[in-house]
Every structure is written in structure tokens, then in C-alpha cells.
Amino acid sequence: MSAGAYDAILLASFGGPEGQDDVIPFLRNVTRGKGIPDERLEEVAHHYRANGGVSPINQQNRDLKAALEAELEARGIDLPVVWGNRNWAPYFDEAFRELHEAGHRRVIALITSAYTSYSGVGQYREDFDRTLDETGLRDELEISRIREFFDHxxxxxxxxxxxxxxxxxxxxxxxxxxxxxxxxxxxxxxxxxxxxxxxxxxxxxxxxxxxxxxxxxxxxxxxxxxxxxxxxxxxxxxxxxxxxxxxxxxxxxxxxxxxxxxxxxxxxxxxxxxxxxxxxxxxxxxxxxxxxIPTPGVDPVFVSGLVDLVLERVNEIPHAERPHLTDLGPWPDHEPQGSVRSEAAQSA
CATH class of the missing domain: 3.40.50.1400 (Rossmann fold)
Incomplete structure (x- = not known):
């Protein structure tokens, strides 16, 4: 992939309920495939219920999206940011269709997880694969996620x-x-x-x-x-x-x-x-x-660091030159998911 080939950023996160009526449907999404009855889900919903049924994570992602857009604009970088979630609206299928309809084809996924685990890596890969298939966009979108940034x-x-x-x-x-x-x-x-x-x-x-x-x-x-x-x-x-x-x-x-x-x-x-x-x-x-102490949230140092991580891929920065603060890093890149057909194939 040539430098500068990416044309958008997907801010990919977990999602959360935004009202009392959303809590159980949200928990069903989180526990899908595990056969947990609603009665049991209600037992673990108390912390959402105590907060009016609203998780702060969605607003935090709106704030992060706005902060990323401001940082990109300040640096003169033309990469629009589209937000999508695993477990609540806006879902990945909405985000993928939005990206495609806007003409974007090669996308950098910024996952809101800093560490390597099934929930932080494997589930997102599975969700991306499923969404590419369900939307029929496997040959129309290519998704490449930034590396795990635990030591950035x-x-x-x-x-x-x-x-x-x-x-x-x-x-x-x-x-x-x-x-x-x-x-x-x-x-x-x-x-x-x-x-x-x-x-x-x-x-x-x-x-x-x-x-x-x-x-x-x-x-x-x-x-x-x-x-x-x-x-x-x-x-x-x-x-x-x-x-x-x-x-x-x-x-x-x-x-x-x-x-x-x-x-x-x-x-x-x-x-x-x-x-x-x-x-x-x-x-x-x-x-x-x-x-x-606080989490990074929209701390300017953190937001700037996320943009730096995106630019590693855009500018194809060699692995040895990527910043890291532990002997484990920098963590390697992930293989892209999906693909973009050549212009000849698309016009055939």
C-alpha cells in the first residue's frame, strides 16, 4: 500500500446504553451467544440503572471524535472521522455504509483499546469481518487498525x-x-x-x-x-x-x-x-x-498521540522508528481486513 492511500478514520469502540430502555437490549448485545436470561442481565444492570440508564462512554466517544477532528484540522490532515460501536448505535454496519457512501475505500481503524486480548483485538476483527460480509462491502472497503498503544x-x-x-x-x-x-x-x-x-x-x-x-x-x-x-x-x-x-x-x-x-x-x-x-x-x-487519577479521555497529549499513531500508517513509518516506552514495543501492525478491487475489476 502506497503512502497516503488511506482516506478516512474509523473510531471503533464498545458502545453503551443511553437510557433506561436501552440497558437490557445493550446487555443482550454484550452477552450475545451466551444464553443469559433477561432476569440475570437485570441483576447486573444496577450500575447503569443508578446512572439513569446512561453510560458515559458514548458521549466520551463523541468528545474524542471532536478532539481528533480538531487535531487533524490543526495539522492540515484531511482524514474524516466516522464513529462506530460493537454493542450499541452507531453500529459498525452504519459506520461502514457511511464510509462507503462518502467514497472512502481504505480506512484506518482507531480502536479504543490499548492492549492485546480477545476483547481488545479478536472480537473487533471478528466484528469487522462479519460486518464486511453482512454489508456486502468486503471488496469495497479495506480496514487497517492502528497497533496496540499500551506503551505509546x-x-x-x-x-x-x-x-x-x-x-x-x-x-x-x-x-x-x-x-x-x-x-x-x-x-x-x-x-x-x-x-x-x-x-x-x-x-x-x-x-x-x-x-x-x-x-x-x-x-x-x-x-x-x-x-x-x-x-x-x-x-x-x-x-x-x-x-x-x-x-x-x-x-x-x-x-x-x-x-x-x-x-x-x-x-x-x-x-x-x-x-x-x-x-x-x-x-x-x-x-x-x-x-x-483520570483516564486520558481527551487530554491533548493523548489525542495528539492517537493522530501520531494514525500517521505511522499513512506515512509508512518504519517499525524501528516508531515511539514506544517499553522493551515490548512498538507492537506490530495488524493485517488489513477486506480489500479494494482494482479500477479495472470494478468497471468490468
Missing amino acids: PGFIGPFATNLRAALDRAPEGTHVMFVTHSIPTAAAAASGPEHGEGGAYVAQHLAGAEAILREAGATDAPWSLVYQSRSGAPHIPWLEPDINDAIDELAGAVPGVIIVPFGFISDHMEVMWDLDTEAVETATGHGLHVER
């Missing part, structure tokens, strides 16, 4: 800046808790067995945590990697420890905890409920100083 300076930088500020406010000896979404241990291992027992998923998080500490000038701070949002059958092992269990273990041994939600790019529902509500309540119940 644009992602690490905002966490490091906010961690440094939080440590300056915290009592000496405060423990830093790097938290991400738990996944089944088998899924973690499958994400890259060559990286050890926890696969690429755990290795990337450990390396990213060390990079954040280094960039924050806090390599001497006590820290640990913990997990949140475990779901699924109790007999299936998931990555541990859960953040609440880890806080219980630390109580009495440290004066406080700083929660770094570096598994996520924005303050969506799982951050607000599992961390701001449950984990903070656990910490304050033990009398601990507690602060949860």
Missing part, C-alpha cells in the same frame, strides 16, 4: 503526569494500584503465550506500569497490578487479585492508595462504578487516603 508516549504521558501530582498530594508510603479489566486466565494466556503465564495482556500491563512510574519519577513508589470488573461463571479462573481484595490486604500496612485506571482510555461506567464507587468505598472504609 501519548498514552503513558497523561497517566504519568496525573500520578506525579497525586503522589505529591498523598502521604508518604502511599501504594500505587495499577488497575485494569480482569479477563479469564485462559484468555490472558492465549493473548501471547511467548510472554509468559499471563500472555501479552499481563506483560503489556506490567511493562506499562513500570513506564508510567518511570515517566512520573516515582520508581521507588510501592505498587501492584490489580484487576476489576470480573464477570462470568464462578468456576472459571480470572486474573486476580481484585482491587477490593487487594485494598483489604493493604489496610493497616499503608496510609493510602492511588488508583491508576490504565486499562481504560476514558472514565466510562466501569471506571465510575467499580473504582469511584466500590473501590473508593473499600478504601475509605479502612480509613485510607484514596485518589483515583
